[in-house]
Amino acid sequence: MKKNTLLRLLTLIIIFGIQFNFVLGQNLNEVKDSIYSDILKEQRSIRVFLPETYKPGTGEKYETIYLTDGEWAAGVFPFINNFARNEKFIPHVMLVALPNRYIEKANQRDRDLLPVHVADNTLSGGADKYLSFLKNELIPYINKTYPANGTNALYGHSYGGLFCMYALLTEPQLFESYLATDPSFWWNKDFVIRLASERLETLPPDKLLWIAGIESTYKGMGINRMDSVLKLKAPKSLKWKIGLFPNETHNSVRFKAIYDGLKFSYSGYPGTPPVYHPMNGILLKDKPAMIYIMNQYSDLRYSIDGTDPDDKSPKAGQKFTITGPAQLVLKSFSSSGKFDGVAKGIFELGDVLPSIPMPKKVSAGGLKYSYYEGSWDKLPDFKNLKPVSTGVTDSLFQINKLPSKTNFACLFEGYIEIVSDGYYLFALGSNDGSRLYLGNKLVIDNDGLKKEESMMSFLLPLQKGFYPLRIEYFQKDESFSFSLVYLIPNADNPTNIPAKFQYHK
Template sequence: MKKTFTQIVTLLVCLISSAFAQVKPLNIIRDSIYSNTLKEKRSIEIVLPVGYSDTTAAKYDVIYITDGEWNTQIVANIERFLEIQFIPANIMVSLPNTMLQGQNMRGRDLTPTRTGGDPQSGGAANYIAFIKTELMPYINKKYHTTGMNTYHGGSLGGLFGMYTLMKEPRLFQSYLLADPSFWWDKDYLPKLVRDSIGKIDLNNTTLLVTGREGEPAKEQRVIVMDSIIRQAAPAGFHYKLMLYNDETHNSMIFRTVYDGLKLTYHGYNKPGLNFYPMNGVLLKDKPLKMHFLGDFVKELHYTTDGSEPTMASPRIEGNEFTLLNTKQLNLKELTYRPGYEQQVSANFTIGSTLPAGSQIKNFTPGGWNYTYYEGSWNSLPDFKKLKPLKKGWADKDFDLGKLPKQQNFACVFNGQLEIKQTGYYIFGLRSDGVSTMYINNQLILNQQTVGIQSYVLPLQKGFYSMKVEYLAKQNKPALDILYAPENSDGGIIPLELRYGDAK
């Protein structure tokens, strides 16, 4: 079955993503730190990203997890799964609760006020101080961190997270609160949020609050809190409430981690921005559709005046964009978590249709001629100065894998391309080496890295000279020579449109 241009590019994206699909077992590092603030030794559990090394410069965001005796495995495994496509790798720091004389002290550390029902409650301010002044400096000194932090907590941990957001809003850049107990102390937190939210810096902060539909959301005071936040939330604050109808108070953890980390990295695109055409020639007043590939393009904004796109710039909806007299298209995939934006540009000239020629005498359809060279080059050599070791006819039976060598060789393909209908044509090269494409002796593609390059040309009905140069270095040789006629998915250039000297 022939693959289309879109399928080939999408396949490349899938292959890149599949490298992350092997989720390895967790390696939980158990550590401890003495807290002068809390006057006690605190256990901590750390899960490092796969491939983490003290000798590399790579840095990672950190997820801080409360109720670690329950949540370390849950959060870490869901995070590892999300790494496959949705988020970058994170360091995870989990905080098991202190046990004193058989009593779990989470009610002390996670509550902001003391109530008669729990005489040890009300220690949240001290717990914040411990995290801010002792735990985070310890983690940042010991591991390679970016300084960007995510908080996860459920029930009383959700209460603590909202309290932290009001008191130390920049301590974390993202807050994931699972079925939070906002009812604490006669709605203390809803009142605090109403008084504080308009006065604090929440720019580029993400908050997910989750709850159970119906009465549970009301009892937890999630609905009341949602109303307060929506009325007073400042611009640049990324807030979302998600209610579920098929979860329990405890099972909310799973959904909150999954949906919360996706929200935290909204706009993040692991495979990168893949689109075509990337460059080329457009005709004045004749539109052309640009195609974007992948399912995760969420906040792709653009400008055509040379400026850098922002959230205020127009957003590309769907997987197509119409180019019309466009000379420069700046594209930026914006993210809720700063530092993970991706920016690319596509540049076009407004020109004319490239004239076609006639079929060369004795050229027949079915393939192109090729010449084969061997050598240890870092870039494409000057083939005019080299003598080929092999010549042949690249037809349906031609296979790069059957050439004398599989590395350190080069091939040059020459012939003609028949264009059946006047219009736009998008050309592409995908290879695991270095490759170039010339049409009518004009260099249109120069691919220096693994991936796909693309270029659009308006062509007439007729014949065009073609030359493709390919250098295989250390990887398994692979080369796809692609084209897509206007309003078509296209694919590998059909052999019946390739002409050469088959003798």
């Protein structure tokens, strides 16, 4: 009894703890509203935080995160949410803070958040009615009144975290994600832990559960016992994780726990294809080549036979080797499955691209360029165009110093010297379209209008000698960019092709 009293006092610290409001950098539009509940027989205030990008009439809708203990959560959660959004870890979301009801200055949170009545807490036992209020009154009202897309998450701390777990087990269809920070799982002799043991296996698929606590009370709060039940009974489709934080208090853990919980819920956002190089290529028989992963991914896996990777496929890491032929498929897995990203590449078996002897009457120090003006949506046929000017891409040449910043095209021609045999990775980036020919072979086709720079790459087995080189490029608007780099054998980083290896007639 004494132990439970101390634990209950610990969970009540939040009521008397630090209650402050972080307003720096929130950039959220707050709307104070209220709704009368026929279920609870009382008026309930709510605080709705709309994304700063929201504009009425646009039709844009957002996922919604409901915050229990709203008068306190509203002072912390919006700040952390906005920070995570600014770092591009999560999408724009809408927050609905649910302040507790006070009757004659008495907080009714125990009434709303605790599932059953217990003798030592006269208010306890109204969680089912509170859940019914959320399900049948509040969520439909939010979906009708505000730009909600119908996908919801629930956050709670302490007793609120206990309520989150109870909601998952009794009304799992209400929310997609459940975020519980330092939840009071010990309450009523592990009531919710015992309930989890009975119901976890019956949960519908594709739910997310984040539980966070502090190391010093990991056992006392019952998180360790819930961990054991989850490991034993959680269905494979439930994506769950428990995070423990050292040197934190019951209140302070919210900052790190909310941040990590948001990142867990939206891991993989925005779901773009994995970025890797080379993207395609030609491989020699029994001669492996390295694939480089350009970004950080929490769970990136691959296959080389064209099949869709799964959780048993090998992890990619930051680099790995493949042998040809290979139909490479890379897949980044997100917690929710909504932000999985897939990229594919083809690596054919082939032969070394033959070089030629050093051409006659060529000079080192750059390629010949021809500059054209005109408006195109794709690369023009340069044979039918007359250049405005010509020159050499020597040390003084800068593409951003050309006469026009829009509606122009360039043709670069010459030779590249290869000083050693091996695999060479070429990467061509542009905004708008570009093409790369090497040895009269079209290596990279990056044509078309682009909203931003598009980088494409190709791997080739080359031999010592010279190769004809041709690059085509056009630009329509002012947001132009252009780059050509290569990675030579046994090098760690790509570089520009040195001018001493570029030749022109």
